[in-house]
Amino acid sequence: MSDIRHSLLRRDALSAAKEVLYHLDIYFSNQLQSAPLPIVDKGPVELLEEFVFQVPKERGAQPKRLNSLQELQLLEIMCNYFQEQTKDSVRQIIFSSLFSPQGNKADDSRMSLLGKLVSMAVAVCRIPVLECAASWLQRTPVVYCVRLARALVDDYCCLVPGSVQTLKQIFSASPRFCCQFITSVTALYDLSSDDLIPPLDLLEMIVSWIFEDPRLILITFLNTPIAANLPIGFLELTPLIGLIRWCVKSPLAYKRKKKPSLSNGHVNNKAAKDSGVGMDRDSHLLYSKLHLSVLQVLLTLQLHLTEKNLYGRLGLILFDHMVPLVEEINRLADELNPLNASQEIELSLDRLAQALQVAMASGALLCTRDDLRTLCSRLPHNNLLQLVISGPVQQSPHAALPPGFYPHIHTPPLGYGAVPAHPAAHPALPTHPGHTFISGVTFPFRPIR
Numbered sequence: 001m002s003d004i005r006h007s008l009l010r011r012d013a014l015s016a017a018k019e020v021l022y023h024l025d026i027y028f029s030n031q032l033q034s035a036p037l038p039i040v041d042k043g044p045v046e047l048l049e050e051f052v053f054q055v056p057k058e059r060g061a062q063p064k065r066l067n068s069l070q071e072l073q074l075l076e077i078m079c080n081y082f083q084e085q086t087k088d089s090v091r092q093i094i095f096s097s098l099f100s101p102q103g104n105k106a107d108d109s110r111m112s113l114l115g116k117l118v119s120m121a122v123a124v125c126r127i128p129v130l131e132c133a134a135s136w137l138q139r140t141p142v143v144y145c146v147r148l149a150r151a152l153v154d155d156y157c158c159l160v161p162g163s164v165q166t167l168k169q170i171f172s173a174s175p176r177f178c179c180q181f182i183t184s185v186t187a188l189y190d191l192s193s194d195d196l197i198p199p200l201d202l203l204e205m206i207v208s209w210i211f212e213d214p215r216l217i218l219i220t221f222l223n224t225p226i227a228a229n230l231p232i233g234f235l236e237l238t239p240l241i242g243l244i245r246w247c248v249k250s251p252l253a254y255k256r257k258k259k260p261s262l263s264n265g266h267v268n269n270k271a272a273k274d275s276g277v278g279m280d281r282d283s284h285l286l287y288s289k290l291h292l293s294v295l296q297v298l299l300t301l302q303l304h305l306t307e308k309n310l311y312g313r314l315g316l317i318l319f320d321h322m323v324p325l326v327e328e329i330n331r332l333a334d335e336l337n338p339l340n341a342s343q344e345i346e347l348s349l350d351r352l353a354q355a356l357q358v359a360m361a362s363g364a365l366l367c368t369r370d371d372l373r374t375l376c377s378r379l380p381h382n383n384l385l386q387l388v389i390s391g392p393v394q395q396s397p398h399a400a401l402p403p404g405f406y407p408h409i410h411t412p413p414l415g416y417g418a419v420p421a422h423p424a425a426h427p428a429l430p431t432h433p434g435h436t437f438i439s440g441v442t443f444p445f446r447p448i449r
Helices: 002-009 013-034 042-051 068-084 088-099 107-124 127-139 142-159 164-168 175-188 200-212 214-222 240-257 269-275 281-307 319-335 342-361 369-376 383-390
Strands: none
Touching: 002 013, 002 042, 013 042, 013 068, 013 088, 042 088, 068 088, 068 107, 068 127, 088 107, 088 127, 107 127, 107 142, 107 164, 127 142, 127 175, 142 164, 142 175, 142 200, 164 200, 175 200, 175 214, 175 240, 200 214, 200 281, 214 281, 240 281, 240 319, 240 342, 281 342, 319 342, 319 369, 342 383, 369 383
């Protein structure tokens, strides 16, 4: 590597950047012939930092700066390299060497250039770059993933009106990137403040993607070898928890956004009148469509989890993630005057109840009914939620679930419109009414004690 460095020092910045990619391409191609997963050692990373990210190797030396034209030319060189390299394994390891955070001073330059490269790849539809970015999002800590998501949202949803259509078109080009992008933006926009409510253009685009093909949000899960214990601090396998958060919190978050301010201790009458509008009609319809799509995806998960031998072993929606969501709903409900936000609170809790029911029934959320009662005990009263936390009467026959876990929903319950498993043993078993808040899903219940 030292010989390569000396030759690169004699070149101008752009020529050196292009040549370092060429040398590393040869280096990793040779390594891949002897090892399927070569280790990226310190030497190649230091060359990339010095000649691509312009971070000087010598201490105290002033970093070089590319002007805007040179930076654009560098992005074009990189885009062309990834487009022309036909071996995906080489592309992936070069991309990883370039953009995997190292915890040093080069990371800011690394992330800045990555955002611009992926933004350019979206604009000119460079699928290899988008596929590499999808893999990068999957194996990189979430704090860096949300930085890339914010860069793309700024470029395509905020800076230039109408440019979101360009981003929208990558749905058919790289569904895998779209799935990871959705997971990233739901981690970024958690509705915890008015600034973290997703822009309308972004929301509309994501809803259109998912409504057109709900399976989009399962692409990473379905195409990734999965261990029962997932790493902490990385993106989830699916954006399900983030999308549920959007659907459940949105009525209250938008109501909070339009909450009237106090003037001299009194509520401004005009502001109070305006705040009564709450969520605008467009946003309301979008979140309703999104909620329906999420429920449809959840209903398919039992089959997928069973096929992967993960039913009852892997919760795609972690109970530990539902705890802060319920706490946030409770806090928002307390913050808003229940007399002025009763409809929003009711809608939020209805969506929470539906999501909990279908997630537990399909095996996506693993918890006991006692866990659920404890979790929801401090929430405002909601009839639908009370039905859900009381749970079905019979225990699940699925062997993967331990006693006390919420049963799946696809086995017809005893006494409800189906022949009982042991008809002779229950000749006079009464039928229970079914609550059809989700079309096609039957639900026997008993009152909470």
